Amino acid sequence: MTQKTTARILCVDDGPLNLSLLEAMLAPRGYQVVQATGGPQALEIIAAQPVDICLLDVSMPGMDGFEVCRRIKGDAKTRNIPVVMITSYADLANRIRGTEAGAEDFISKPFESAEVLARIKMLLELKWLDDRRVQLEADLQLAHDSLELTVSERTEELTRANLKLTQEVQERTKAEESLQGAYAEIKGLKDRLQAENVYLRQEVGRQYNFGEIIGQSDQLEQVFLRVSQVAPMNATVLLLGETGTGKGVVARAIHSSSSRKEQPLITINCTTLPATLVESELFGRERGAFTGADTRQIGRFELADGGTIFLDEIGDMPMELQCKLLRVLQDGEFERLGSPRTIKTDVRIIAATNRNLEVEVREGRFREDLYYRLNVFPITMPPLRKRCADIPLLVNHFVTKFNKKMGRKIDTVSRDTLELLSGYHWPGNVRELESVIERAVITSTGRSLQVLDRFDSFRKPEHPDQPGRGEEYGVKPLIELEQDHILHVLQKTGWRIEGKNGAAGILGLNASTLRARMRKYGIVRV
Numbered sequence: 001m002t003q004k005t006t007a008r009i010l011c012v013d014d015g016p017l018n019l020s021l022l023e024a025m026l027a028p029r030g031y032q033v034v035q036a037t038g039g040p041q042a043l044e045i046i047a048a049q050p051v052d053i054c055l056l057d058v059s060m061p062g063m064d065g066f067e068v069c070r071r072i073k074g075d076a077k078t079r080n081i082p083v084v085m086i087t088s089y090a091d092l093a094n095r096i097r098g099t100e101a102g103a104e105d106f107i108s109k110p111f112e113s114a115e116v117l118a119r120i121k122m123l124l125e126l127k128w129l130d131d132r133r134v135q136l137e138a139d140l141q142l143a144h145d146s147l148e149l150t151v152s153e154r155t156e157e158l159t160r161a162n163l164k165l166t167q168e169v170q171e172r173t174k175a176e177e178s179l180q181g182a183y184a185e186i187k188g189l190k191d192r193l194q195a196e197n198v199y200l201r202q203e204v205g206r207q208y209n210f211g212e213i214i215g216q217s218d219q220l221e222q223v224f225l226r227v228s229q230v231a232p233m234n235a236t237v238l239l240l241g242e243t244g245t246g247k248g249v250v251a252r253a254i255h256s257s258s259s260r261k262e263q264p265l266i267t268i269n270c271t272t273l274p275a276t277l278v279e280s281e282l283f284g285r286e287r288g289a290f291t292g293a294d295t296r297q298i299g300r301f302e303l304a305d306g307g308t309i310f311l312d313e314i315g316d317m318p319m320e321l322q323c324k325l326l327r328v329l330q331d332g333e334f335e336r337l338g339s340p341r342t343i344k345t346d347v348r349i350i351a352a353t354n355r356n357l358e359v360e361v362r363e364g365r366f367r368e369d370l371y372y373r374l375n376v377f378p379i380t381m382p383p384l385r386k387r388c389a390d391i392p393l394l395v396n397h398f399v400t401k402f403n404k405k406m407g408r409k410i411d412t413v414s415r416d417t418l419e420l421l422s423g424y425h426w427p428g429n430v431r432e433l434e435s436v437i438e439r440a441v442i443t444s445t446g447r448s449l450q451v452l453d454r455f456d457s458f459r460k461p462e463h464p465d466q467p468g469r470g471e472e473y474g475v476k477p478l479i480e481l482e483q484d485h486i487l488h489v490l491q492k493t494g495w496r497i498e499g500k501n502g503a504a505g506i507l508g509l510n511a512s513t514l515r516a517r518m519r520k521y522g523i524v525r526v
């Protein structure tokens with residue numbers, strides 16, 4: 001513990017001798033002695049300069065030592081100056097009064113040098129300790145205050161941070177909620193999209209496949225029924241219907257479901273064959289049959305022996321050939337061009353046309369007898385617009401086909417697209433749909449089919465008054481109605497023709513007339 005040795009000691013006494021004694025005692029010990037000969041002077045000194053200790057005589061004229069002591073202790077600025085009262089008779093009454101006035105200690109007159117010095121030293125140490133304590137307390141208070149400040153600043157900071165955090169949490173919660181909302185919306189959209197998308201693969205399992213014929217509409221079911229009825233027979237089949245409705249497909253299905261399926265199916269397109277060569281194409285020719293015929297040619301009828309001949313676009317066959325064809329159909333016989341030898345052939349005939357043969361007959365462009373020969377078992381292919389139910393299956397079929405061909409991976413078609421396709425008139429029928437899908441597979445980006453064609457301009461039928469186009473007005477030809485009705489009644493009667501509850505009676509026909517009609521329309525029980 002260090003302590004300053006130059007302590008300033010105020011000695012207050014009305015006796016100069018005492019003051020000199022004290023000065024003589026203290027000064028040599030390094031104390032700075034300040035003298036006052038009375039109370040008022042002492043108080044002035046104390047107010048003007050720092051004093052470390054005050055030695056105060058009790059009995060002084062005017063203001064005694066007790067009063068001076070009281071004033072020192074009564075002033076906050078001077079209260080910590082230790083006061084030592086000097087009394088010549090150290091009686092108890094004076095000590096009590098001194099203590100009450102606030103004196104810290106007492107020394108007796110005459111002074112005992114050792115006692116005075118010991119007391120001064122002790123009081124100075126105490127004062128120093130007290131000063132130190134006050135200082136420490138002040139430091140502590142300061143530290144406490146600064147800590148308080150720091151704590152309050154920190155608390156404020158934390159509160160602010162907490163507030164910010166709370167706001168952030170709220171914002172985040174809000175963001176999360178809106179994200180959840182967005183997710184929900186996306187999920188909703190996705191679900192809707194999925195609901196709107198027709199998954200092609202799912203459809204594959206449901207695809208009705210009669211050979212290559214895709215479709216499951218009621219109209220096509222009728223075709224399937226008739227195909228399955230006639231395929232096993234050798235009967236001639238006449239396929240009717242607009243262009244692109246699938247007559248060729250049905251011809252192949254009939255052949256491949258028949259007992260001739262291991263034998264060839266020879267197709268002759270009566271439109272594309274040059275008229276001059278048709279005859280040799282069909283029946284063959286001997287070498288030298290005509291100028292330039294330097295080799296023998298086997299005709300298609302000969303090639304098809306045991307198999308099937310598909311005469312496509314029969315309505316376009318020249319009249320002179322129709323006669324020869326009739327002979328093959330009737331007798332199974334013909335001669336090669338330039339040869340008298342009759343060749344026998346066993347072929348099944350399937351003919352197809354998009355013309356109205358009755359009109360052709362009426363107008364003299366088609367032989368009536370040939371027409372009856374061909375019209376043994378007519379099958380009318382419904383136009384695509386009459387069997388929109390098949391459009392999804394057909395789209396699926398063609399997308400799969402063109403995916404494979406072009407190495408694409410399209411697997412969905414939106415409902416909107418299907419609706420667009422289903423609403424179109426399809427004058428070119430399945431062939432037209434096929435090329436629309438081929439185009440769309442080429443141009444689609446991604447996995448969903450995008451059809452860019454605009455169909456509206458084609459919607460209206462071009463020739464509303466053309467005969468045989470009744471289906472454009474939702475009207476079936478009478479002949480079709482009759483066929484359907486007979487079939488329907490026969491199914492109802494369990495194929496009973498005659499007698500009570502027989503189909504003939506119900507239809508108001510003789511049994512023989514009904515049988516004739518059934519033959520005419522090729523209606524047989526399967």
Ligand SMILES: Nc1ncnc2c1ncn2[C@@H]1O[C@H](COP(=O)(O)OP(=O)(O)OP(=O)(O)O)[C@@H](O)[C@H]1O
Binds near residue numbers: 246250354434
């Ligand atoms: N039901 C079907 N299922 C699958 N493909 C079909 C179907 N109908 C038609 N097609 C396809 O449509 C295209 C046209 O068919 P097809 O040539 O058989 O018609 P068509 O009635 O003979 O026409 P045209 O009278 O002009 O000769 C072909 O590529 C065929 O494969």
